[in-house]
Amino acid sequence: MERRALVTDPEQHAATLKNLERAAGRMATAAIARMDENLSWYRNMPPEHRSWIGLVAQAGIAAFTEWFRRPDAPQAISTDVFGTAPRELTRAVTLRQTVEMIRTTIEVVEEAIEEVAAPGAEEALREAVLVYAREIAFATAQVYAQAAEARGAWDARLEALVVNSLLSGDADEGVLSRAAALGWGSPDNVMVVMGSAPAGDSELVVEAIRRAARHAKLHVLTGVLGSRLVVVVGQGRKQVDKNGQEKPWDPIPAARALIGQFAPGPVVVGPTVGDLLSATRSAQAAAAGLRACSAWPDAPRPVLADDLLPERALAGDQTARQQLVEEIYQPLDEAGSALLDTLSVYLEQASSLEGAARMLFVHPNTVRYRLRRVTDVTGYAPSDVRSAFTLRIALALGRLQAG
The missing domain is CATH 3.30.70.2730 (Alpha-Beta Plaits)
Structure with missing residues (x-):
């Protein structure tokens, strides 16, 4: 973005720039002191993070001085100001807190305008501060947007890794x-x-x-x-x-x-x-x-x-086969041969109570009672077509396993 020279008189510009360079350290110290006084989150931060924020404040004032020196030159303010801070700082300091930090620093610089500006250059320096504040606001948004994108991409990779680990x-x-x-x-x-x-x-x-x-x-x-x-x-x-x-x-x-x-x-x-x-x-x-x-x-x-389970067993899923044997065949086997025999005959007789009763030489009510017991033991009702299919597969697998 092209910028016009904010101080048109060369002598005024040179004098103001010299004063800025001389006062930069003092303004940075004042900005840090004011943050410590007004921002509770800053006071409660670990010393390491406080030191990094102090460096960012100093870099911001130094970058403003350089920007004021050559306002027409293209500059990467985000790199000049935030390049000194580690990437982890965007996690430790929220965007809202960063805005408060920048606002405090800008306020300190604005208050020093009368002292720093050469005679007659006060309005020009004040305008320069306003323009720079806008630029650094955009730079701040860019830094946090990039951090969010990087974090989102990393989180997506990490999440896919977790899901893949569970699946494998x-x-x-x-x-x-x-x-x-x-x-x-x-x-x-x-x-x-x-x-x-x-x-x-x-x-x-x-x-x-x-x-x-x-x-x-x-x-x-x-x-x-x-x-x-x-x-x-x-x-x-x-x-x-x-x-x-x-x-x-x-x-x-x-x-x-x-x-x-x-x-x-x-x-x-x-x-x-x-x-x-x-x-x-x-x-x-x-x-x-x-x-x-x-x-x-x-x-x-x-x-x-x-x-x-039956489709998985037919497809070769050993876990499904074992589950059918353990949850259906073995409980029926332990409940007595009458249940297994009745269920087997009933399924072979196309789910006919009368046909199963004739084959077993018992009354149809006896078959009906035993089938209810099958449902109680396994949770599958032999009269239901889908359940009957599952029971048939379980019986076959159980017999194969029993040898």
């Missing part, structure tokens, strides 16, 4: 510290939601997920990994009912609050776990469910990974 099973204590640096709290319920990422800028997708999560009062860590959008979701403290009993968390409403940000196609919700490190299990289950979801075209959206 490499989560350790380091993941907790990285997540804490990203603002992740300690929610009692954690799950992973996974689906296809929409086309377009991944940063916009991630920001849309964050907005939706804030609206739903959810904690999230998210990242676009290849073609997949992965969201680690946390819900605050455990909820209790009026009797003081813990209420189970339903993950589906939380997933629905975020589902609009996914591309068309299946969205799978991993099982709920108690902490971030355990979210590896949820992430791997969600990934396995997403791979197997094509085998169930009518699956709801979103769908729980545990509702996809």
Whole structure:
């Protein structure tokens, strides 16, 4: 930006410049003293940060002197003033505090105009201070904008690293510290939601997920990994009912609050776990469910990974196979051979009570009772088509494992 010479008389300009150079140190000291007197946040800062702020104030007055010397020359005020401070200072000092610091320094310089300006150059110097104040305000905004962009890019990389570690099973204590640096709290319920990422800028997708999560009062860590959008979701403290009993968390409403940000196609919700490190299990289950979801075209959206256990088992997911055996076959086996035999015959007889009763030489009510017991033991109702499919796969896997 071109600037006109603010003091047109060369002699006045030279005299004012000489006075500025002579008074720079004194004005910097006065500015620091006034900050210490008027700004409580400055007084409470660690000595290291106070010293850096003092250097910034000194650099600001020195940069003004140089700017006044050659107002037409292009200069990078942000580099001249803030280049002396470490990048960490933008974290320790907020933009509002920086504005207060600059305002205090400018006030000290303005108060010294009558003393510093050569006779007849007071108005010109005052105008110079006003113009410089505007320039340094823009420079301050630029410094904090650049810092925010850099911090945002770094946070995005760190967040993607955390999500990838959970997905790959490499989560350790380091993941907790990285997540804490990203603002992740300690929610009692954690799950992973996974689906296809929409086309377009991944940063916009991630920001849309964050907005939706804030609206739903959810904690999230998210990242676009290849073609997949992965969201680690946390819900605050455990909820209790009026009797003081813990209420189970339903993950589906939380997933629905975020589902609009996914591309068309299946969205799978991993099982709920108690902490971030355990979210590896949820992430791997969600990934396995997403791979197997094509085998169930009518699956709801979103769908729980545990509702996809039979498809996951058929796709070769060993965890799903073991879960079906442990949660269905083994409890039925332990409950007595009558339940296993009745369930097996019922499924083979196309879910016919009468047909199963004839094959077992029992009354249909006995079959009905045993099937209710199957539901009590496993949570799956043999009369439901989807549950019957899951039970059939579990029986087959259990028998194979039993040899």
